[in-house]
Amino acid sequence: MRRSIATVCISGTLEEKLESIARARFDAVEIFENDLIASRLSPREIRQRCADLGLGIDLYQPFRDMDGVDEARFRRNLDRAQRKFDLMVELGAPMLLVCSNVQPDMICDDELLASQLHAMAEKAAERGLRVAYEALAWGHHVNRYLHSWEIVKKADHPHLGLCLDSFHILSRGDDPAGIETIPADKLFFLQLADAPMLAMDVLQWSRHFRCFPGQGTFDLARFVEHVLMAGYPGPLSLEVFNDVFRAAPNRRTTLDAHESLLFLEEQVRQRIAARAVADPAAAQLAERIELFNPPAPPTLKGVSFIEFAVDAASGHVLARALEGLGFDRLGAHRSKDVTLYQQGEVRLILNQEPGSFAADFFQRRGPSICALGLATDDGQRAVNRGVAFQLPRYAGRVGPNETIIPALRAVDDSVIYFVSQALEERGFLESDFVIEAGRQGHSRAGIRQVDHLAHAYPLEQFDTGVLFNRVVLGLAPQPSLELADPHGLVRSCAMVNDDQSLRIALNVSQSRTTATGRTAETLQGGGIHHIALACDDIFACATRVRAGGIALLPVPDNYYDDLAARLDLEPGLVERMRQFGVLYDENADGAFFHFYVRSFVGSFFFEIVQRVGRYAGFGAANAAVRMTAQSAQ
Template identity: 80%
Template sequence: MRRSIATVCISGTLEEKLESIARARFDAVEIFENDLIYSRLSPREIRQRCADLGLGIDLYQPFRDMDGVDEARFKRNLDRAERKFDLMVELGAPMLLVCSNVQPGMICDDALLAAQMHAMAEKAAERGLRIAYEALAWGHHVNRYEHAWEIVRKADHPHLGLCLDSFHILSRGDDPAGIEQIPAEKLFFLQLADAPRMVMDVLQWSRHYRCFPGQGTFDLVGFMEHVLKAGYAGPLSLEVFNDIFRAAPNRRTTLDAFESLLFLEEQIRRRLESRIPTDPAARPLTERIELFNPPAPPEVRGVSFIEFAVDDASGKALGKALQALGFDHTGTHRTKSVQLFQQGDVRLMVNNEPGSFASDYFQRRGPSICALGLATDDGQRAVNRGVAFHVPSYAGRIGPNEALIPALRAVDDSIIYFVSQALEDKGFLATDFVMKDAKPAASRAGIERVDHIAQGYPFEQFDTGVLFNRVVLGLKPQESMELADPNGLVRSCAMVNADQSLRIALNVSHSRSTVSGRSTEALQGGGVHHIALSSSDIFASAEYLAKSGVGLLDVPDNYYDDLPARFDIDEALLKRMRRLGVLYDRNDEGAFFHFYTQMFVDRFFFEIVQRSDAYAGFGASNAPVRMSAQAVRAAG
């Protein structure tokens, strides 16, 4: 299908927007009126610029408050419309978007509205143009697509049809199933936007919080299924109003936009294919419509390894810290300056190889986590999927007989390796590392596996991170939440796979002075700021680490004084938690114990956790306690 985007979605001048849109491989654009007005190029020059970039112009928008006005005002509106039609002929835009009237003083008479839209369409037809009528969700009289269709039906003009906008329909909770009853030839244009669920005025919601498909909570796949069943075969066009997107560099935003459309197409195709056994009408749709068909998402089975970028001094300090955490130094890389530490199923690599990716990463970000290795069924398929979505692959220097692990570059420029089961079965660690003879001690600190990874993002890249993890890794977003920080708010969204073997908590701070924000800012683009390791006995782990000299985060007494008011908790257990700095959370599914180490060179820290029963959260209610304690220590 033809992929389009409205110029209002991204930042920059019109010329900059068009270049960015073309680089992202869109087929066409909607020209937003203000972008044209502010441009130094004439409409004819804009038309030529688009042609040079290989972009079509599908729509010019918007034309407001045309319908439901008195005769004198309507004549003025027609004069105004004819000026726009002349401009569109110069621009090469074949269609004008007309929004339903939002003025409280409009005349609410459907017959009048239909007559006026017919007259406007007649003028458009004289120039070979078409009118797409759209029901704004906050329209004074026409604010639902069914009502807009009634106006178009009564107007009965071949140059007048509907523009369907997913936000205007889904934000009001309207059932899109009725779209299937609208004749395909009257569905002129389709605009797509996702959005997080919010309780607020729909106009403000629309103007500031729309996002690209896959970044919000709307059922766009179900919406599109109805649109395609109606016979629509026009462009899929994105129209997103978002303050962050319009302030961020447009290159990243347009890449996200294109990726989101590809992802939506894939989901639609999979939905239609799943319908075929019970819905024979689905097969002709899959044959009629060419939808994106990338390799399937990887079957991620957890974390295989985590890699740190260090220099000599920080590498020695980190190695010492890991051994205090109960990790054994189990191997040295055969050709690179990389050390392997293990405990239970947790593998940590400390990379100090000169001239390597890790060395470059260290130069830009200091001691930090530069790569994740994910266990998966087929590593090459995972990379092929990423490349299909225009995510860059990565290939580092490989020594003789060393394992080649397929990899992608993540949003924060770190590396994600995909360790297939075949590589694991071949023993890729023993291939790449000279392993020590002695077997590693069996979880000396009680640490068994990686429970979750917490990753910070710059404010403008949070939605990019959600999209990447959803599209490339096949993770599903949980409900977003905002957490109180001593200096502001932290927004958090957990991404998980089906069996919870991979959990990634995405965080962004609204304040640059927050502890998480400081760490994120220091990383100049985000990065993993802490690793949570699961323990079979949280108290034994805390005792072990305390005796090993690991600095644990101090938790204020007030926290423990308040716990009995929140939970029915045993006094002896509470006393033990207080002594060791263990935090607690509980819900209907189970309980969660956890504690934190102090930060390592102000970049990252470790969390030790123990889950009981089916608890699937992250102890979010305790995050403000942790951030406050870290802020106190940082100030200290």
């Protein structure tokens, strides 16, 4: 498929945008009128610049309020359109996007609209151009795609067709299945945008909160499936209005944009293949259309290990904390200044090797998590998938007879290792570490495994993080939540795999004074700042941890007074929770006990949790209490 993007999606001058779009490997662009007007280049020079960069120009847009006007205004509009057509000839843009009229004084007469669009298409045809008519979701009279089709059908001109925009159709709740009833030769252009579900004015929703496929909640795969099944022959083009994207550096944004289209193509290909089993037309489409077909997402089975970048001082502090939490120091690396700690299935690695990736990470971000090892069925396939989506492989220094673990550089510049079952069975840690005699990593504090991780992102990289976790790791986003920090709001979106063995909460805040905002700024691109560890008996674990000299986060008495008033809990249970600072949540599926260790080495902290029944949340109801207590600390 030909892949295109509107210049309005990203930041910069038109010249900067075109260079960034070409570097991200797009095939073509939609030129947004405001970008052209502000450019120092003439239309002919823009055309040549695109040609030099290997970019086609698929569309010029937008032309507004053309239809449903009186005769005098229509004549002025037609004169304006002809000037745009002359410009398009110089620019080399074959198609003009015409939006449905949004003015409240327009004439709501379909016959009039059709005749005016016919006249406009006639003028376009004289220059070998085409006109794509789009129903804006907030159009005064025409705001549904089937209505726009009825008008185009009445106009009956070969140079007039439809532009279908996923946002305008899906934000209205329209069923895209009707697209398959529209003749393919009338489907001139396709624009794609995802969006989170928001209860707000559709115009403001569209202008500020669109995002790339995979970053929102729209079912774009089904939408595109219907468009392709209708026989649409043109490009897949992104048109996204987003305040954050238009302020962020355009290099990362255009890479995300291209990755999102590849991910969407993969989803659409799978849908068409499934439909082809019983639908001959889908089978024919599957044979002739070329959609992106990367290696399958990894089957993840939780966290294999977590690696910290430290220096001698912070490494000493963290080592003492781990021992207090009941971790055994299993041993040291054979060729590097790296130490391994374990309790139950939880493996934590402290890396202070000079001149290494971890040392560079520490210099830039201080003591922090620099790498994450994920247990998977096939580590090499996981890396190959990432590379297919334009992520770089990572290869660190490996000593003689040490294990090579397939790895990628993540979008926050950390490393993701993919530890296959075969590596686990071969005892890859025993190959790399000298395990001290008698050290087994027993659950001395009752900690069994990693329950979840929390990752802070800067505002401009949050959607990048969502896309990475969804596309590369195959995690599914859960509904977003807003959490109250004493200094502002924090948005949290949990990403989980099918069996809940890997849970990562992505957090972002517009305020740099919140704990999340400060952490994202300190870590220069974000990073994991919170590890939740699972146990089977929260009170036994709290007792052992406290006996190990670990300070627990204090929780106000008011919390427990309110808890006793809200929920039907035994008084003795509430008092035990008060004693250890244990927080509690419950729902129809089960219950959740959790307490926090005071923050150390910067803003990093541990949480200990116990899940009862099938509770799958994260105790969000307690987040404000926790963040307030940490702020006081």
